[in-house]
Every structure is written in C-alpha cells, then in structure tokens.
Amino acid sequence: MASAFLSKSFVAHRFFRSSFTLTPKPQIFASFFHKRPSHFRAAPAFLVYKTPVFVFCGSPFIGSKASLSTLSMSTTEPVVSVDWLHANLREPDIKVLDASWYMPDEQRNPLQEYQVAHIPGAFFFDVDGISDRTSNLPHMLPSEEAFAAAVSALGIENKDGVVVYDGKGLFSAARVWWMFRVFGHDRVWVLDGGLPRWRASGYDVESSASSDAILKASAASEAIEKVYHGQAVGPVTFQTKFQPHLVWTLEQVKKNIEDKTHQHVDARSKARFDGVATEPRKGIRSGHVPGSKCIPFPQMLDTSHTLLPADELKKKFDQEGISLDSPVVTSCGTGVTACILALGLHRLGKTDVAVYDGSWTEWGAHPETPVSTS
Numbered sequence: 561m562a563s564a565f566l567s568k569s570f571v572a573h574r575f576f577r578s579s580f581t582l583t584p585k586p587q588i589f590a591s592f593f594h595k596r597p598s599h600f601r602a603a604p605a606f607l608v609y610k611t612p613v614f615v616f617c618g619s620p621f622i623g624s625k626a627s628l629s630t631l632s633m634s635t636t637e638p639v640v641s642v643d644w645l646h647a648n649l650r651e652p653d654i655k656v657l658d659a660s661w662y663m664p665d666e667q668r669n670p671l672q673e674y675q676v677a678h679i680p681g682a683f684f685f686d687v688d689g690i691s692d693r694t695s696n697l698p699h700m701l702p703s704e705e706a707f708a709a710a711v712s713a714l715g716i717e718n719k720d721g722v723v724v725y726d727g728k729g730l731f732s733a734a735r736v737w738w739m740f741r742v743f744g745h746d747r748v749w750v751l752d753g754g755l756p757r758w759r760a761s762g763y764d765v766e767s768s769a770s771s772d773a774i775l776k777a778s779a780a781s782e783a784i785e786k787v788y789h790g791q792a793v794g795p796v797t798f799q800t801k802f803q804p805h806l807v808w809t810l811e812q813v814k815k816n817i818e819d820k821t822h823q824h825v826d827a828r829s830k831a832r833f834d835g836v837a838t839e840p841r842k843g844i845r846s847g848h849v850p851g852s853k854c855i856p857f858p859q860m861l862d863t864s865h866t867l868l869p870a871d872e873l874k875k876k877f878d879q880e881g882i883s884l885d886s887p888v889v890t891s892c893g894t895g896v897t898a899c900i901l902a903l904g905l906h907r908l909g910k911t912d913v914a915v916y917d918g919s920w921t922e923w924g925a926h927p928e929t930p931v932s933t934s
Contacts, residue, residue, distance in 0.1 A: 633721060638737065638906040639730075639752040639867050642761045645723055649681065655720045658755075661687040661699075661732035661896065665840060671777075673727055677765040679751075679758055683714050684777045685724070687732055687896075690739075693788040698894045699735075701807060701917050702784065704800040707743050709783035709793040714776050717797045718745065725751035725758070729865020734899035738915055744801025750903060753866040760864075808889050808916045810923065816889065817850050817930070823882055824852035827892035827901050828920065835933030840893070844924035847931040849891070853880045857897040860904040873904045884910055891916035891923075 633640065648654050658678050660670035674684045690710045692700040702710070716722060722740060726733040733750045740748040751758070759765060783793045816822050826848055831837035833854040835847035848854065859876045862868055868876075874884070882888065888905060892898040895917045902913040916923075923929050 633747070633749065635746045636906075636909070636911070638750060638903050640723060640749045641752055642758045642763060645679075645751055645758075646761075646763050649679070653720050655714075655716050655722050656682040656751075657685040657714070657722060657724045657736060658682045658726070659685040659687055659724045659733045659736040660727040660755075661735070662728075663840065668727075670727065675767070677755070677759075677767055679725065679755065680764055680766045682725070682766075683773055685714070685736055686777065686781060687735060689781045690784060693784065697918055697922055700895070701739065701742060703787065704743060704802050706784050706787040707739070708796050708798050708800045709787050710780040712795065712797040713779035713783045713793075715797075718799055720747070722748040723751055724748065725754040727755050729754045729756050730861055730867060730900065730903075731865075732896055734903045735896045738806070738899040738902055742803050742806045744803055745798075750867075753864055757864060757866065805912060806914055808914045810916075810918055810926065810929070812914075813849060813889070813891070813916050813923065814929070820851065822887040822889040822914065824849055825877075825880070825882060825888060825890050825901055826852050826854050826920075827857040827890060827897040828854070829856050830854055832893075832920075833934070835931075839920070839924060841921055844921060845931050846924070847933040848920075849923060850930050850932045852891070853882065855880050855882070855901060857892065857900040860900050867904060867907060870907050873908055877905070877908070884908055887912070887914075889914040889916055891919040893919055894921045895919045 645654075645656070649656070656679055658670075658674050660673060662668040662670060671684060671686070674682075678684075688699050690702060690707065691698075692702050692706075701707075722745065724733040724736045724740075730750060730753065733754060737748050737750045753760075755765075779794070786793045813824070816824060826833050828848075829837065832839065832846065833848045833852075837846065839846055855876060860868060860873065867873075877884065884905075888910060890898040890901040890905075890913060892901075895915060898915045898919060902915055905913045924931065
C-alpha cells in the first residue's frame with residue numbers, strides 16, 4: 561500500500577517543509593498520499609508533541625528483573641515495553657521501525673500516518689514494498705538479497721537491536737518481527753501495545769518531514785526494485801542467514817495434511833475459518849485447511865492490544881488442544897496475523913513456529929487445494 565507513495569516522497573518532503581505552519585488553519589495535502597485530498601491540521605516540521613511523563617521503575621519484560629536503564633534484552637521474550645523503549649531510545653544500537661500496515665477496507669494510509677506522528681527517530685518499514693516482487697500474492701517474503709538490501713538502506717546492521725511497532729497496538733509489527741527472524745536476526749522485538757500504548761503513556765511523538773527518514777524509506781524501496789531487476793545496490797550492512805524452518809510453502813502445508821507432523825493453527829476469525837463469512841478478497845473460497853484449528857489472533861491480546869501473560873496465552877492454546885510439545889505451523893489471510901500467533905507461542909518458549917507465508921489467500925485461490933468447512 562505505502563510503496564506506491566514512496567516514489568513521490570521527495571516532492572512530499574518539500575511540500576511538508578513549506579506547508580507546516582503554526583497557524584490553526586487546516587492544510588490540504590494533495591494526492592501524493594491518496595487519490596482524494598486529505599484534510600488535517602498541519603504541525604511544524606520536526607514538531608515533538610509533549611505531554612507530562614511519569615516514569616516508573618520497573619521491568620521491560622513481564623517477569624524480568626532488568627532495570628529500565630539497562631540495554632540487556634532477552635531474545636526469549638518477543639516484546640519490550642514502552643517504558644523500556646523510552647529509556648533506551650537514544651542508544652545508538654537500538655533501531656526503531658514503524659511497520660504499520662492496514663487491511664484494504666480500513667482505508668488507512670500507513671505512510672501518511674507515519675508522517676503525521678511517529679516515535680522519535682523511527683524509520684518507516686513498508687510491509688507491502690519490502691516483499692517478493694515476483695509474486696502476485698500480497699507482501700510475500702522477499703529474497704535474502706532483497707531483504708538485506710532494503711534493511712541496509714534503512715541503516716540497520718547485524719549488531720543492532722531492532723524494535724518494531726505499528727499503529728494498531730500489536731498487528732503488522734509481528735510480521736516484521738518474524739521476517740527478521742526468518743533471515744537470522746534474533747535481536748528483534750515488538751513494542752508491546754505499539755504507538756497507541758506509547759502515546760497513552762505520555763511519551764513524545766514526532767511529526768517530521770526529516771530528509772533522512774524520507775531518503776531511507778525511498779532507498780529501501782529502490783533497493784528492492786534494483787535487486788529484482790538484477791541491478792547493483794549500495795553498500796550492504798546487514799547479512800542474512802536464512803532459517804527455512806520458520807517459513808512454509810503451499811506444498812509443505814499440503815504434505816502436512818497427510819503426514820500430520822505439525823499442528824496447524826489458523827489466526828483468522830471463526831466465521832471465516834468455518835466458511836460462513838465471505839473472504840475479503842475476491843476469488844478466494846471460504847473455509848479452512850483440513851485438520852487445522854482456529855485461534856483468532858485477538859485472543860493473543862488484552863483490551864489494550866498488548867500481548868497476554870504466558871499463563872493466559874497457554875490457556876488459549878490448551879482450549880484448542882494445541883500441545884506445546886509438538887511442532888506448530890500458523891496461517892491467516894495473508895501471513896500477517898499468523899505472526900501474532902507465532903509471537904504468543906514464542907513467549908511460551910516455542911521459538912521454532914513456522915508461518916505459512918501464502919496463507920489463505922494462496923490456499924483458497926488454488927483450484928486443487930482441499931477446503932473444509934464447519
């Protein structure tokens with residue numbers, strides 16, 4: 561979604577610099593973000609919104625005794641708190657990514673929302689753009705070379721700890737967390753509660769037209785294009801180490817129906833899983849992969865869109881008969897919310913959960929795949 565707008569971002573940058581004023585008069589931002597103009601109140605470039613902040617001593621992880629001031633992070637815990645990130649935001653080896661992505665019917669533009677408000681210093685990660693350009697399926701995992709080129713363009717190195725967040729609380733950030741892990745980078749965490757939790761805690765957000773942010777987002781998109789066109793890219797600062805056990809293909813899911821080596825858990829709604837609700841994408845059959853079970857992804861989260869504690873997560877999987885002692889593969893509509901199930905299982909100590917990348921959009925559209933309904 562956002563990748564279509566990055567090519568126009570240099571124009572956007574100049575427009576933002578000249579359009580932000582301190583007057584209360586609403587500005588109209590033209591169609592470089594939408595086909596129709598969007599109306600909202602402009603803010604000064606590089607404006608930081610400040611609200612009173614109350615900092616409590618505590619732990620960045622549930623059950624951890626680490627101080628907020630320490631950089632030590634455990635790769636066995638998949639999320640960090642907003643308090644921890646606030647305390648460590650200026651550390652040079654911490655890189656923050658806004659990986660917001662929304663369903664098409666939500667009519668929200670993640671790049672525009674990033675421009676309006678984001679965590680200070682965060683760069684925009686385009687979920688749709690940093691993807692396999694040879695596939696007609698949405699935001700499929702890119703090649704190792706393409707991912708390395710895009711991430712390097714964002715200024716990320718292997719030594720960095722990466723914190724990913726999104727605009728819904730905990731949604732698409734889990735997808736990018738999984739992507740980094742697929743390519744061998746374990747020092748990656750999701751910001752628990754995302755941007756809404758950050759703002760609710762009284763922490764600052766930036767509204768900026770930073771040339772560095774614009775250039776990096778554009779460079780990442782250009783790097784992907786160059787790789788898939790066989791062209792040379794700039795310096796690569798991020799080396800990948802592909803973890804094939806974390807990503808499944810259609811053929812592996814097919815084989816699993818007979819072999820039953822993995823428990824298959826679907827993150828879609830029960831109505832979609834049962835086949836009583838129409839799929840949001842045209843041409844996709846309704847139902848589920850035979851033998852799979854349904855745990856809708858919202859069951860992983862509390863009312864503030866933060867990840868549930870381990871004991872509550874375990875109850876959710878126990879209720880559906882999912883054993884933590886056996887392998888698991890997850891799926892959803894397009895491979896986004898399946899990663900939320902993987903995130904929850906990671907908190908329970910299952911760090912080897914596979915995600916079916918094509919998910920139901922691929923399976924339901926394939927004429928020869930079996931489909932079950934309830």
